[in-house]
Amino acid sequence: xxxxxxxxxxxxxxxxxxxxxxxxxxxxxxxxxxxxxxxxxxxxxxxxxxxxxxxxxxxxxxxxxxxxxxxxxxxxxxxxxxxxxxxxxxxxxxxxxxxxxxxxxxxxxxxxxxxxxxxxxxxxxxxxxxxxxxxxxxxxxxxxxxxxxxxxxxxxxxxxxxxxxxxxxxxxxxxxxxxxxxxxxxxxxxxxxxxxxxxxxxxxxxxxxxxxxxxxxxxxxxxxxxxxxxxxxxxxxxxxxxxxxxxxxxxxxxxxx
Numbered sequence: 629x630x631x632x633x634x635x636x637x638x639x640x641x642x643x644x645x646x647x648x649x650x651x652x653x654x655x656x657x658x659x660x661x662x663x664x665x666x667x668x669x670x671x672x673x674x675x676x677x678x679x680x681x682x683x684x685x686x687x688x689x690x691x692x693x694x695x696x697x698x699x700x701x702x703x704x705x706x707x708x709x710x711x712x713x714x715x716x717x718x719x720x721x722x723x724x725x726x727x728x729x730x731x732x733x734x735x736x737x738x739x740x741x742x743x744x745x746x747x748x749x750x751x752x753x754x755x756x757x758x759x760x761x762x763x764x765x766x767x768x769x770x771x772x773x774x775x776x777x778x779x780x781x782x783x784x785x786x787x788x789x790x791x792x793x794x795x796x797x798x799x800x801x802x803x804x805x806x807x808x809x810x811x812x813x814x815x816x817x818x819x820x821x822x823x824x825x826x827x828x829x830x831x832x833x834x835x836x837x838x839x840x841x842x843x844x845x846x847x848x849x850x851x852x853x854x855x856x857x858x859x860x861x862x863x864x865x866x867x868x869x870x871x872x873x874x875x876x877x878x879x880x881x882x883x884x885x
Contacts, residue, residue, distance in 0.1 A: 636739030643725030724757030732818030816851030
Protein backbone atom coordinates (compact mmCIF):
# COMPACT_ATOMS: atom_id res chain seq x y z
CA UNK A 629 0.00 0.00 0.00
CA UNK A 630 1.26 3.50 -0.92
CA UNK A 631 0.16 6.24 1.48
CA UNK A 632 0.60 9.98 0.96
CA UNK A 633 0.66 11.94 4.23
CA UNK A 634 0.15 15.70 4.55
CA UNK A 635 -1.09 18.18 7.16
CA UNK A 636 -1.60 21.89 7.85
CA UNK A 637 0.60 22.24 10.96
CA UNK A 638 3.75 21.92 8.88
CA UNK A 639 6.05 19.07 7.99
CA UNK A 640 8.04 19.39 11.24
CA UNK A 641 5.04 19.06 13.59
CA UNK A 642 4.71 16.27 16.15
CA UNK A 643 1.42 14.98 14.76
CA UNK A 644 2.66 14.18 11.27
CA UNK A 645 5.81 12.54 12.65
CA UNK A 646 3.91 10.21 14.98
CA UNK A 647 1.43 9.33 12.23
CA UNK A 648 4.17 8.45 9.73
CA UNK A 649 6.14 6.54 12.33
CA UNK A 650 3.08 4.44 13.18
CA UNK A 651 2.31 3.46 9.58
CA UNK A 652 5.81 3.09 8.11
CA UNK A 653 5.83 -0.68 8.73
CA UNK A 654 2.45 -1.32 7.07
CA UNK A 655 2.84 0.84 3.96
CA UNK A 656 5.26 2.73 1.76
CA UNK A 657 4.95 6.27 3.13
CA UNK A 658 5.37 9.48 1.16
CA UNK A 659 5.14 12.90 2.82
CA UNK A 660 4.27 16.07 0.93
CA UNK A 661 3.44 18.76 3.47
CA UNK A 662 3.71 22.53 4.00
CA UNK A 663 7.11 23.87 5.02
CA UNK A 664 5.42 26.00 7.71
CA UNK A 665 2.10 26.09 9.57
CA UNK A 666 -0.91 26.67 7.29
CA UNK A 667 -3.77 26.25 9.75
CA UNK A 668 -7.24 27.58 8.83
CA UNK A 669 -6.36 28.27 5.18
CA UNK A 670 -9.32 26.16 4.04
CA UNK A 671 -9.15 24.84 0.49
CA UNK A 672 -6.93 27.64 -0.86
CA UNK A 673 -4.56 26.84 -3.71
CA UNK A 674 -1.57 28.83 -4.96
CA UNK A 675 -2.00 30.30 -8.44
CA UNK A 676 0.01 33.54 -8.51
CA UNK A 677 3.28 32.40 -6.98
CA UNK A 678 5.57 29.44 -7.74
CA UNK A 679 5.40 26.39 -5.51
CA UNK A 680 8.82 25.59 -4.14
CA UNK A 681 9.66 22.08 -2.96
CA UNK A 682 12.55 20.69 -0.97
CA UNK A 683 13.28 17.02 -0.42
CA UNK A 684 14.11 16.50 3.24
CA UNK A 685 15.37 13.83 5.59
CA UNK A 686 12.25 12.96 7.58
CA UNK A 687 13.54 12.48 11.14
CA UNK A 688 16.18 10.04 9.93
CA UNK A 689 13.59 7.52 8.68
CA UNK A 690 15.19 6.35 5.43
CA UNK A 691 12.10 4.48 4.22
CA UNK A 692 10.02 7.68 4.06
CA UNK A 693 10.31 9.95 1.02
CA UNK A 694 9.45 13.48 2.17
CA UNK A 695 9.03 16.89 0.55
CA UNK A 696 8.45 20.29 2.16
CA UNK A 697 6.28 22.58 0.00
CA UNK A 698 5.85 26.34 0.15
CA UNK A 699 2.10 26.11 -0.52
CA UNK A 700 -1.13 25.14 1.20
CA UNK A 701 -2.32 21.66 2.26
CA UNK A 702 -4.50 21.42 -0.86
CA UNK A 703 -1.47 22.42 -2.95
CA UNK A 704 0.53 19.62 -1.34
CA UNK A 705 -2.03 16.98 -2.30
CA UNK A 706 -2.43 18.25 -5.86
CA UNK A 707 1.30 18.62 -6.34
CA UNK A 708 2.07 15.31 -4.67
CA UNK A 709 -0.37 13.21 -6.69
CA UNK A 710 -0.14 15.00 -10.03
CA UNK A 711 3.56 15.97 -10.16
CA UNK A 712 6.03 14.85 -7.49
CA UNK A 713 4.62 11.32 -7.18
CA UNK A 714 2.95 11.04 -10.59
CA UNK A 715 4.60 7.66 -11.18
CA UNK A 716 3.36 6.29 -7.84
CA UNK A 717 -0.09 4.76 -7.48
CA UNK A 718 -1.26 6.34 -4.23
CA UNK A 719 -3.81 4.13 -2.45
CA UNK A 720 -4.66 6.37 0.49
CA UNK A 721 -4.11 9.97 1.60
CA UNK A 722 -3.89 10.82 5.31
CA UNK A 723 -4.04 14.42 6.51
CA UNK A 724 -2.93 15.08 10.10
CA UNK A 725 -2.64 14.48 12.93
CA UNK A 726 -3.87 18.02 13.47
CA UNK A 727 -3.12 19.94 16.63
CA UNK A 728 -6.73 20.72 17.63
CA UNK A 729 -10.09 19.32 16.59
CA UNK A 730 -11.88 19.88 13.30
CA UNK A 731 -15.51 19.50 14.30
CA UNK A 732 -18.79 20.88 13.02
CA UNK A 733 -18.52 23.95 10.79
CA UNK A 734 -14.78 24.18 11.49
CA UNK A 735 -14.29 21.78 8.58
CA UNK A 736 -14.97 24.72 6.22
CA UNK A 737 -11.88 26.57 7.49
CA UNK A 738 -9.66 23.55 8.08
CA UNK A 739 -6.57 23.03 5.98
CA UNK A 740 -6.40 19.48 7.36
CA UNK A 741 -9.88 18.57 6.12
CA UNK A 742 -9.40 20.45 2.84
CA UNK A 743 -6.30 18.39 2.02
CA UNK A 744 -8.33 15.21 2.48
CA UNK A 745 -11.16 16.62 0.37
CA UNK A 746 -8.67 17.49 -2.38
CA UNK A 747 -7.54 13.87 -2.42
CA UNK A 748 -11.18 12.78 -2.64
CA UNK A 749 -11.68 15.11 -5.60
CA UNK A 750 -8.69 13.38 -7.21
CA UNK A 751 -10.47 10.04 -6.64
CA UNK A 752 -8.21 8.88 -3.82
CA UNK A 753 -9.41 7.39 -0.56
CA UNK A 754 -8.64 9.88 2.19
CA UNK A 755 -8.87 10.48 5.93
CA UNK A 756 -8.52 13.74 7.87
CA UNK A 757 -7.26 13.16 11.42
CA UNK A 758 -7.41 15.66 14.29
CA UNK A 759 -6.75 15.64 18.02
CA UNK A 760 -9.01 17.63 20.35
CA UNK A 761 -6.30 19.24 22.45
CA UNK A 762 -3.13 21.24 22.15
CA UNK A 763 -0.87 18.24 21.84
CA UNK A 764 2.19 19.18 23.83
CA UNK A 765 2.92 15.51 24.42
CA UNK A 766 4.19 13.34 21.56
CA UNK A 767 2.84 10.39 23.55
CA UNK A 768 -0.74 11.57 23.01
CA UNK A 769 -0.19 11.84 19.26
CA UNK A 770 1.36 8.36 19.30
CA UNK A 771 -1.78 6.90 20.89
CA UNK A 772 -3.92 8.46 18.14
CA UNK A 773 -1.47 7.36 15.43
CA UNK A 774 -1.54 3.76 16.66
CA UNK A 775 -5.35 3.78 16.44
CA UNK A 776 -5.12 5.03 12.85
CA UNK A 777 -2.57 2.35 11.92
CA UNK A 778 -4.92 -0.30 13.31
CA UNK A 779 -7.88 1.30 11.53
CA UNK A 780 -6.28 1.31 8.08
CA UNK A 781 -5.16 -2.31 8.38
CA UNK A 782 -8.74 -3.41 9.09
CA UNK A 783 -11.18 -4.72 6.52
CA UNK A 784 -13.04 -1.41 6.27
CA UNK A 785 -10.19 0.34 4.52
CA UNK A 786 -10.67 -1.90 1.48
CA UNK A 787 -14.41 -1.29 1.27
CA UNK A 788 -16.16 0.78 -1.36
CA UNK A 789 -17.54 3.00 1.41
CA UNK A 790 -14.15 4.58 2.07
CA UNK A 791 -13.37 4.97 -1.61
CA UNK A 792 -16.58 6.97 -2.13
CA UNK A 793 -16.13 9.46 0.71
CA UNK A 794 -13.59 11.24 2.85
CA UNK A 795 -13.56 10.43 6.54
CA UNK A 796 -13.11 13.15 9.14
CA UNK A 797 -11.76 11.48 12.29
CA UNK A 798 -11.44 13.40 15.55
CA UNK A 799 -9.81 12.05 18.69
CA UNK A 800 -10.88 13.18 22.16
CA UNK A 801 -8.40 14.60 24.64
CA UNK A 802 -6.11 11.64 25.42
CA UNK A 803 -4.47 13.12 28.49
CA UNK A 804 -4.76 10.53 31.28
CA UNK A 805 -7.40 8.44 29.48
CA UNK A 806 -8.00 6.22 26.48
CA UNK A 807 -10.84 6.67 23.96
CA UNK A 808 -14.09 4.86 24.77
CA UNK A 809 -14.29 3.55 21.20
CA UNK A 810 -15.50 4.75 17.80
CA UNK A 811 -18.75 6.55 16.97
CA UNK A 812 -20.04 7.34 13.49
CA UNK A 813 -21.34 10.89 13.56
CA UNK A 814 -22.62 13.87 11.62
CA UNK A 815 -21.28 17.40 11.77
CA UNK A 816 -22.34 19.35 14.84
CA UNK A 817 -22.84 23.09 15.25
CA UNK A 818 -19.82 25.22 16.09
CA UNK A 819 -19.99 28.99 16.57
CA UNK A 820 -17.47 31.49 17.95
CA UNK A 821 -17.59 34.67 20.01
CA UNK A 822 -15.20 36.54 17.74
CA UNK A 823 -13.29 39.51 19.04
CA UNK A 824 -11.08 41.93 17.13
CA UNK A 825 -8.32 43.73 18.98
CA UNK A 826 -7.50 47.05 17.34
CA UNK A 827 -3.85 48.11 17.28
CA UNK A 828 -1.65 50.71 15.63
CA UNK A 829 1.57 50.03 13.77
CA UNK A 830 4.62 52.35 14.16
CA UNK A 831 3.29 54.53 11.33
CA UNK A 832 -0.09 54.99 12.96
CA UNK A 833 -1.99 52.65 10.66
CA UNK A 834 -4.79 50.58 12.18
CA UNK A 835 -4.68 46.79 12.12
CA UNK A 836 -6.58 44.02 13.90
CA UNK A 837 -5.85 40.69 15.57
CA UNK A 838 -8.78 38.28 15.54
CA UNK A 839 -9.39 36.14 18.60
CA UNK A 840 -12.39 34.51 20.17
CA UNK A 841 -13.81 31.59 22.07
CA UNK A 842 -16.17 28.74 21.24
CA UNK A 843 -19.83 29.36 22.05
CA UNK A 844 -21.61 26.71 24.06
CA UNK A 845 -24.27 25.32 21.70
CA UNK A 846 -26.82 22.54 21.98
CA UNK A 847 -25.48 19.48 20.18
CA UNK A 848 -27.47 16.49 18.99
CA UNK A 849 -26.36 13.15 20.50
CA UNK A 850 -25.18 11.86 17.11
CA UNK A 851 -22.96 14.86 16.37
CA UNK A 852 -19.19 14.74 16.15
CA UNK A 853 -18.89 17.36 18.89
CA UNK A 854 -20.99 15.30 21.33
CA UNK A 855 -19.00 12.16 20.61
CA UNK A 856 -15.62 13.80 21.21
CA UNK A 857 -16.82 15.56 24.37
CA UNK A 858 -17.96 12.17 25.69
CA UNK A 859 -14.54 10.63 25.01
CA UNK A 860 -15.20 8.77 21.75
CA UNK A 861 -13.32 8.84 18.46
CA UNK A 862 -15.67 10.54 16.00
CA UNK A 863 -15.86 9.36 12.37
CA UNK A 864 -17.82 11.58 9.97
CA UNK A 865 -18.06 10.91 6.23
CA UNK A 866 -17.85 14.14 4.22
CA UNK A 867 -18.45 15.23 0.65
CA UNK A 868 -17.75 18.40 -1.33
CA UNK A 869 -21.18 18.73 -2.98
CA UNK A 870 -22.63 21.81 -1.23
CA UNK A 871 -25.88 21.78 -3.22
CA UNK A 872 -28.96 22.30 -1.02
CA UNK A 873 -31.21 19.71 -2.64
CA UNK A 874 -34.14 20.52 -0.34
CA UNK A 875 -34.24 24.06 -1.75
CA UNK A 876 -33.47 23.15 -5.35
CA UNK A 877 -37.00 22.33 -6.52
CA UNK A 878 -38.58 25.26 -4.72
CA UNK A 879 -36.17 27.78 -6.21
CA UNK A 880 -36.62 26.27 -9.69
CA UNK A 881 -40.39 26.72 -9.40
CA UNK A 882 -40.02 30.28 -8.11
CA UNK A 883 -37.82 31.50 -10.98
CA UNK A 884 -39.93 29.86 -13.69
CA UNK A 885 -43.22 31.49 -12.67
